[in-house]
Amino acid sequence: MDIRDIARLSGYSLGTVSRVLNDHPGVSDRARERVLEVVREVGYEPNTNARHLKTRNRASFAIMVKGMQNLLFNDIIEKAEGLFAEADEEARVHFVDEDADEVARAVHLDRIRHPKGFLFLGGDPSNFKEGFGQIGAPCVLLTNTAEDWGLKGLSSFSTDDEEAAASVIDYLWECGHRRIGVLGGNRKVSEVSEHRLAGVARAFSAHGASFDSERCYEPCRFSMRAGYEAAMRLLERADDLTAIFAFGDVIALGALRAVTDRGFRVPLDISIVGFDGVDVSQYSVPRLTTVRQDTGLLARRGVEALLAATRGEKGRVVHESVPFRLLRRESVLSLLPATPVEPEEGRRS
Amino acid sequence: MDIRDIARLSGYSLGTVSRVLNDHPGVSDRARERVLEVVREVGYEPNTNARHLKTRNRASFAIMVKGMQNLLFNDIIEKAEGLFAEADEEARVHFVDEDADEVARAVHLDRIRHPKGFLFLGGDPSNFKEGFGQIGAPCVLLTNTAEDWGLKGLSSFSTDDEEAAASVIDYLWECGHRRIGVLGGNRKVSEVSEHRLAGVARAFSAHGASFDSERCYEPCRFSMRAGYEAAMRLLERADDLTAIFAFGDVIALGALRAVTDRGFRVPLDISIVGFDGVDVSQYSVPRLTTVRQDTGLLARRGVEALLAATRGEKGRVVHESVPFRLLRRESVLSLLPATPVEPEEGRRS
């Protein structure tokens, strides 16, 4: 069943049928009605391969997701897909392994599929610096800022990681914590952890202390298993910690389990703070204190920017951060008396 | 940059280039080498639209996923994608809302994209009965059995839901539980819950009791939030339960939180059993006792069957169940003394 059949069945020519199908002007109402009637009757659907071959009109959008374990991305995917659908655009999600080269994949896709644009969920700066130039389609990066990458044509929307991480440390500090361990990410491949680490260090200095990353920071991938193992390693060499700050909720949840297995209670013995604010974090026991990234806004701004770019609106490249919120739930214990006797002492290390 | 350019650059004809690209026989080594050299040099990639237009060779496989919240599917997707990749096949995942019509989506995709085949993760029998006949491409269903649907050409691989559910009840029974609540699914749209409920009822009868589904069963979707709310409703009308069996780990995790919020301890006051054996279930506090579905095997059998079907190996339709395992972890308390005085009493209700 192809367009030729419809032409024959409707009594109109191939060109007219095509025009009706594409909602082009210059078709009589009678022709339009007749053609649509036939189309409906036989359940005809145009062959997209042929259509795209001809129009060179990019097929759809590609959502490149770095890692399948990171629940934060799940939230964003869900929302972004909805937004694309609203705009009547197709979007296809491609999962790439956390260690794989998402940009190389995109370059390849760009060549063989010609997507309208790419929405990256997470990204490794070195991959981008290496291969980004080869992507022709518009691109937007989410959850990472590409501000300092010096890449033409790559907008990014993210949480201010440094600020957010600093606010976590400030909060823990307020609660009386001084010996704080940090978990997650990989300084070499992910600027996210680099930025968050910078925030941690900054907050420590602001309180007149300094963060010993050698001893108190343990990198790991964004999965529960990795968080579990990393927490174990951390606890091994630093068993005097009173709090752990994980750079992802999934990591925090793994750490929660590890801490428990080591015989500590959360938050009684050790407090835990996560990052992301994914759904699971509010169902854990205890509920996880965490930084909520605004996935809805992230998705919205990203999709809008991408759509605008493909429509040729030559908006300049923008690097925007969306507001975050510290969700104070149950996994952090205040080490201070309920009503501090001398509040100003709080700052002392 | 198209195949014509390669022909010109290599000094061979269009046909020869195409043959090299497709690894067809009847090309001299010299020609092959020369063409590949040029291809490499200019980084040429064939246009898949054009290729598929011509070959009528379906583009790729489609993985239709029912619901984005069900972590069980995440596991299977990850594994299935790996398997497709190994077989050098492209696979594309389509998330469809838990309440949406996955078959209608597939029918549409089948028409416009001509995928080589569909791998369904979860499925609603009424949707299948309605629309399945309109799908031309081979299909395989995972995690649900389609044995009784009477559909030609639909193979399925699943866990024996009835058996597995019965084994959970047996286990709880052994542990001395009699007042057991059940959570999850929707009898009307999902046979999965229907089968599991049948297993529950069967096990109850086997123990000389009967399951009061009116009072002790509460349906819900497969998400933590839904599990949380359903558990709350269940506890509202049946506060004497000593155990809850949830038809999904995500539901169980939501229930765990709800039970905790109602002031009960798990497993001290209420035991909880999940279903699926997803990763998260081993990181919760307490670790979740659950039925592990063998996602690796499910994915493998499913992908193999689908691949075979597209290769025209007219294997007959098969409905297979893969082995499950009851993972006894920490969320179930035995109500019996460590060494029962009269073991044969265990069967009494």
Place this chain on the structure above:
DNA sequence: CTGAAAGCGCTTACAG
């Protein structure tokens, strides 16, 4: 082993 040619199912100037 290689080339010239037809055709996959569409869209879109170009005439009329």
Place this chain on the structure above:
DNA sequence: CTGAAAGCGCTTACAG
């Protein structure tokens, strides 16, 4: 408003 024709980038008999 409508039709006939060219062409999108490829594959594949068919000759040679």
